Amino acid sequence: MIAQLSGTLTEKTPTRILVDVNGVGYDVFIPITTYEKLDQVGSAVRLKTYLNVREDALQLFGFSTQKEKNMFLTLITVSGIGPKLALGILSGCAVEDLARFIVNGEEDALTRLPGVGRKTAQRLITELKDKMAQFESEKDRKPAFVRTDVEAKYQEAVLALVSLGYNKNSAQKMLLPILKEEPAVPLDELIKRVLKTV
Numbered sequence: 001m002i003a004q005l006s007g008t009l010t011e012k013t014p015t016r017i018l019v020d021v022n023g024v025g026y027d028v029f030i031p032i033t034t035y036e037k038l039d040q041v042g043s044a045v046r047l048k049t050y051l052n053v054r055e056d057a058l059q060l061f062g063f064s065t066q067k068e069k070n071m072f073l074t075l076i077t078v079s080g081i082g083p084k085l086a087l088g089i090l091s092g093c094a095v096e097d098l099a100r101f102i103v104n105g106e107e108d109a110l111t112r113l114p115g116v117g118r119k120t121a122q123r124l125i126t127e128l129k130d131k132m133a134q135f136e137s138e139k140d141r142k143p144a145f146v147r148t149d150v151e152a153k154y155q156e157a158v159l160a161l162v163s164l165g166y167n168k169n170s171a172q173k174m175l176l177p178i179l180k181e182e183p184a185v186p187l188d189e190l191i192k193r194v195l196k197t198v
Contacts, residue, residue: 001051002049002051002060003048003049003050004046004047004048004049005019005021005026005028005045005046005047005049005060005062006021006044006045006046006047007019007020007021007022007026007044007045008020008021008042008043008044008045009038009039009040009041009042009043009044009045010025010041010042011041012035012038012041013035013169013172014032014035014151014154014172014176015029015030015031015032015035015087015091016028016029016030017030017035017038017045017062019045019047019062026060027060028047028049028060028061028062029059029060029061029062029083029084029087030047030061030062030063030087031063031068031072031087031088031090031091032090032091032151033064033068033090033091033094033095034047034062034063034064034068037064038064047062047063047064048062048063048064048065048066048068048069049061049062049063049069050063050069050072050073050083052083059083061083061087063090065095067095067134067135068090068095070134070135071090071095071098071099071135072086072087072090074128074131075089075090075124075128077127078120078123078124078127078128079123079127080120080123081120081123081124085114085115085116088113088114088115089113089114089115089116091114091151092112092113092114092116092151093113095135096135098113098135099132099135102124102125102128102129102132103129103132105125105129107121107122107125110124110125114151150179150183153179153187153190154175154176154179156187157171157175157187157190157191157194158171158172158175160191161174161175161191161194164195171194174194174197175190175194178190178193178194
């Protein structure tokens, strides 16, 4: 089992990175929360990892903290939640906020997370409510911020720019600084701003 990975960050996107470890490149799926903590390409990176073994593939998932990895491992114990869905859920909000949603039975907040419908939200609350103590946050944590809308807007903008002839990586690099500075910017305005910069 590959439990940790240390190496050089050679490629990165909001959901996937490539880590060079002594000449071997590891393709790693990550949540947005981990992406936000990464340095520039070429820098050293250390991740807590989980290797998912399937009949047709080996998938490596990476996390910036042990707490994030622990939440991921807890999520995939719920019936109907696989590694990809668990990663999407972690991309939607901070670990501490997710724990609070589950403990408080906040179905509406949970259904705003990627891939979570009403039944899945209910399963999360029923099956995990008593397992959330380890994820409770400090009193001074930041307020909950669900990234679902921002992520959806980002994906739509990337598709729109690619359809206009832009390179996908270039589109991503131009969009991220704008969304980080102003996450509430409307989709059409976001695309217009990128077009003006070229």
